Amino acid sequence: MIAAVALTLGMLAWREQAERARPLVSGSLLPQPRPIADFALTGDDGRPFTRAGLLGRWTVVFVGYTHCPDVCPTTLSRLKAAKARLDADGARLAVLFVSVDPERDTPDHLGRYVRYFDKDFRAVTGPVDALTALGRQLGFVFVTNPGAEGEGYGIDHSAELILLDPKARLAGYLTPPFQAETLAADLGTILRKRVAR
Amino acid sequence: MMTVRILCGALALASMPGHACEGLEVSDARVMESPPGASVLAGFATLRNGGDAPLVIRRADSPDFSAVEFHSLVRRDGLIRMTVDSSLTVPPHGSLAIKSGERHLMLIKPARDFHEGDRITVRLFCSTGTLEVKMPVEKSG
Numbered sequence: 001m002i003a004a005v006a007l008t009l010g011m012l013a014w015r016e017q018a019e020r021a022r023p024l025v026s027g028s029l030l031p032q033p034r035p036i037a038d039f040a041l042t043g044d045d046g047r048p049f050t051r052a053g054l055l056g057r058w059t060v061v062f063v064g065y066t067h068c069p070d071v072c073p074t075t076l077s078r079l080k081a082a083k084a085r086l087d088a089d090g091a092r093l094a095v096l097f098v099s100v101d102p103e104r105d106t107p108d109h110l111g112r113y114v115r116y117f118d119k120d121f122r123a124v125t126g127p128v129d130a131l132t133a134l135g136r137q138l139g140f141v142f143v144t145n146p147g148a149e150g151e152g153y154g155i156d157h158s159a160e161l162i163l164l165d166p167k168a169r170l171a172g173y174l175t176p177p178f179q180a181e182t183l184a185a186d187l188g189t190i191l192r193k194r195v196a197r
Numbered sequence: 198m199m200t201v202r203i204l205c206g207a208l209a210l211a212s213m214p215g216h217a218c219e220g221l222e223v224s225d226a227r228v229m230e231s232p233p234g235a236s237v238l239a240g241f242a243t244l245r246n247g248g249d250a251p252l253v254i255r256r257a258d259s260p261d262f263s264a265v266e267f268h269s270l271v272r273r274d275g276l277i278r279m280t281v282d283s284s285l286t287v288p289p290h291g292s293l294a295i296k297s298g299e300r301h302l303m304l305i306k307p308a309r310d311f312h313e314g315d316r317i318t319v320r321l322f323c324s325t326g327t328l329e330v331k332m333p334v335e336k337s338g
């Protein structure tokens with residue numbers, strides 16, 4: 001009898017714990033969100049984009065370039081579909097496309113590119129040095145691949161989605177392949193998380 | 198005698214319109230619509246080889262693009278890397294899936310913007326001739 005009660009209580013405590021920890025379906029959260037230093041990039045409106053632009057909302061960062069034929073458009077489409085599934089909650093989520101191809105991706109071109117997928121998506125780019133430094137903080141990498149795109153070049157890049165909390169801290173990663181359904185579940189999970197002061 | 202037979206064979210192939218990649222069947226062909234002004238589009242399809250020998254597609258082209266390449270995506274050291282393949286091989290009585298996340302037909306420099314509902318013509322060149330494929334443009338996702 002006592003053993004059964006203890007067991008039940010144990011299970012309740014375990015369930016409560018599991019609820020709080022709520023693991024992501026396809027990714028992981030850092031045990032402790034990691035603050036990031038300020039950076040200077042350019043937004044798709046042509047104006048400076050800094051760390052302050054990330055405050056107040058959860059942000060999903062995707063790194064790529066507009067000359068990318070498959071991974072980038074597919075991921076942005078999936079993000080759009082996932083965001084639509086979240087309905088009103090989706091509005092609390094920012095999607096930021098970080099172009100690592102500043103040579104070809106002008107702010108204007110970037111703006112038209114991301115808005116094709118969703119009118120609320122935003123894009124930034126900047127000098128390669130600044131992008132590399134941000135990559136070191138957020139855990140993304142990119143390398144120019146001269147042979148990959150006809151007479152031009154491709155860029156090998158990280159394919160993870162980077163999660164930033166409303167305090168502009170690195171909170172975790174979602175890993176490909178992405179499906180709208182699991183993406184929506186995971187994004188819903190992070191939106192419900194309370195962010196510690 | 199032998200020479201005549203070979204000559205006849207060659208003539209027969211040359212006069213065959215369109216479907217000259219013997220045994221090759223293409224299904225599920227589609228091109229992913231990209232944002233206006235995109236410099237490259239990705240084409241996908243499933244290739245089936247009904248023959249007894251491996252079927253090699255040596256190159257592809259399109260009147261709608263400046264070039265068509267065969268690309269594979271490889272994940273290495275945490276990076277998604279796009280590599281160029283010199284040809285595609287469909288195994289005998291088997292298939293090759295050209296699918297998102299793995300490989301694509303890289304359609305380079307479109308002559309114009311393509312939208313959902315448009316059809317893109319791609320020609321596949323194999324040792325026995327050419328197969329023309331019409332690929333409908335679809336919204337991605």
Ligand SMILES: [Cu+2]
Nearest residue numbers: 069268279303
């Ligand atoms: Cu490609």
